[in-house]
Amino acid sequence: MGPIIVWFRRDLRVDDHAALYHATRVGLPVVPLFVSDTELTRRLPPDGAAFNFLTEALAELRKNLKALGGELMTRRGKVLEVHKTLLKELQPQAIYFNRDYEPSSIEQDSKIEELYRKSGVEVQTFKDTLVHEPSEVLTGDGKPFVVFTPFANAWKKLSHPAPFGEARRFTTAKLASDGILGAGELKREVSIPSPVLPGGEKQANRRWRMFLSRKIGSYATNRDLPAVDGTSMMSPYLRFGCISIRKMLEDCRKAHQSAAHAERASIEKFVDELIWREFYHSVLYHFPRLLESNYRREFDRMPWKFSVVLFNAWKKGLTGYPFVDAGMRQLNQTGWMHNRARMVVASFLTKDLQHDWRLGASYFEEKLMDIETASNNGGWQWSASTGVDPKPMRIFNPRLQSERYDPESKYIKQFVPELAKVPAKFVHGPHEMPPALQKEIGCIIGRQYPAPVVDHAAVSAEYKRLYVAVRSHNS
Template identity: 40%
Template sequence: MPRDGKCVIHWFRRDLRLADNTALSRASASGLPVVPVHILSEWKGEHSWTGSNRQQFLCDCLAELSSSLDAISGNLILRKGDPIRELEKLAKETGASAIYLNKDPDPHGKKTEELLRAFCQRSGIDFHTFDDVALHHPSEVLTQAGAPYKVFTPYSRNWLGLEKPAPVAKPSALNTPRGIRSLELPKVSHWKLDAPSADLIRAGEKAARLRMRRAIRERLADYEKDRDFPARDGTSRLSQDLRFGLISIRTLYAESMAARSEAKPAGKKGIDVFIKELAWREFYFAILHHFPEVLDVEFNPDWRGLWWAEPGKQFEAWKEGRTGFPIVDAGMRELLATGFMHNRVRMITAMFLTKDLHIDWRLGESFFMQHLTDGEIASNNGGWQWSAGTGADAAPYFRIQNPWSQAARYDADGAYIKRWVPELASVDAKKLHTPPKDGGSVAPGYPAPIVDHKAERERTLEIFKRHRAKRG
């Protein structure tokens, strides 16, 4: 039987905000004092799926969250270690009658939720979980036969036609009991990481909401025509805010649609394109939900066991932004300097690694996750498998982007390249879009291209054809 508790617990995970937070709102509506808790992981040193950029961003988010909770009579409790063990301890310490949380879309988080549910059942504690990270759970968007979609376009048609959930109320007071043991706010040294050298975007719910309002006011109307050009401020720049739950997807959708209702026809089209990008995010959530094996193997079984080159000096050159391909190097240097990379350039750099260098997409996937502040497992995996030609709704293996022509099309005046590769600042833009003759360099002091794109394109086609023939 459920116990008559003195309070309830809300477990903050990837929902580090007060506004439009489903689980927090429901916990507050219980009428009992709320104990908000965040549990720090205990891994130390290098990690395959995160790094100092994202952990620093997390630290800054937690600092602001703590301050925001204080303003509504809350108190952020910090613990570290195994979440089941720590929540069990906290429930016993506080006499909590219920635990509230928003569901995690990733396999590890789902496994943790099932273990926590079992503990609560054994202990007579109510267990409340909510779909909060997406507008639609993967089980809501299925084919007429009840199967998951593997192609985006029919998925998006279904997704767009569904009624969207409305934002929920922000709690006015949590009345967290005092005297509950808590750790100090963390620093990246907690994970034995050095402070990041990247110039990170400002963290926290307040900054995220300002970015959201600015994006809706200044960028979404022109989103269709500006989003693919990395030198322009044409994207929303909200990816890290959605990843950490600093803004709610419901609020973002509702405010975007409100702006659409007042926009001119061209502006409506731009906002529609942006909304479809939100659908892409949820498509990849659905792929990971229905096919969790994509984190380990190719989504398309036809390409499992595909040959990949051993990583070596070329992989190091790619990571450091010194491949001799200006648009590739600009993207990698932007990532290292800021913890962010423009989405068009993510595709270019990923396809270059997999199709020009023939290096396993899993290595690039992990490197991005270690450096991206907005690293989202589902979207990152989907993007890498798309670029490699192995994923859901992926580009066919024979569609191989040419980094030179991509630069000419999306950075015609070289502004993006020159910003991130300063040794090319005085080079004529046309030279940044054409392979140098005789294997030379685009400019003195800049490396010569480490491969010939035309030759490597043919090699990629042969690798895929040979693999297909071997499989029969």
């Protein structure tokens, strides 16, 4: 009998992996497969911070599969073509894989299912990436939710799947494999000098255990302070499936049971963030047009501006707004950005600079190691007020955000070192320093650090006028 192919995609681990767990229980040889999708990489921007993370995660997956007796087979090419070849080469009994909810994957997966089924090969797909799939969390009328809180309430009422646990040992025949392709071989530049975290299942578990034992209890207090290591930083690991979401949720449930009252609220807040991830997956699944377009159609008329100079200043972290600049430099240097900073830089690009959110989303795609299409799209549309969010339009004041969330300016000074000597009084608005002080500390505004590229009060007033015009045009 032919083997079972277990096709790995965004689920690069062996522990509590739905498809692998089930395949190894059948008792046939198992071929763990990863396909480097050359069609996909061709369409992506030339920079790709996530590639190194992916390569590291794959290298560890290979090691962990070996420990179970197996061998990771990697192939490079157009996904459908690779599967056509494998069908002939392996004559498999079955193919098992975990479901992916991104619009492009859904389309591709249905073609692959058809290919195998037509040849009489069994296809089994599993829920793995999410606790509850988009089709499971619906309104009483069977419609998708477009507001977070009712989605979260419905999500919480469902019974959560328990972790499956470990895969059994299995065998794999020696097969031709393309090896793990690095970013260079895929013609990707990786310009992140200090990646925030290494990829892989071991690191994912290490980080998770540390967060769970030391930080989750104070998450609610610390999660908004970018200078504090107070969030889980699990986002790249969740993106590449280096850890099981079922296991994380189960750990949260156990931690909640034994936690003190004050810590319970923190754990609940953390679980809410995991639900945001599922909410955005659900939104994109049900409204795939959001990949390209505004959820709120009135924004189709928004007269977005474009200035190369301003867009580059934003990308490089040279806007003259220290908190915005710290966020962008954190992204450029580490491939990750704190959530509070993501919200502020996105508001700044869309509301202050009045640039289209799609430009920002695609820059994040190049630089983020945790790039997750659904969350990135959701986060950008939320920030631009174009998305599934009923709150009135909000414009973050970058200076007030800075004073509130980085009161000791530790975050700013870490990522904008030219402001290191700026006294506390001026650090959130360095252009207000008297010229003599600028000279004395060696931070001349316009030379060592830019003056603000726009006046926040003036541009936000202009934005409000545009917003009202756009809305009234449609009413």
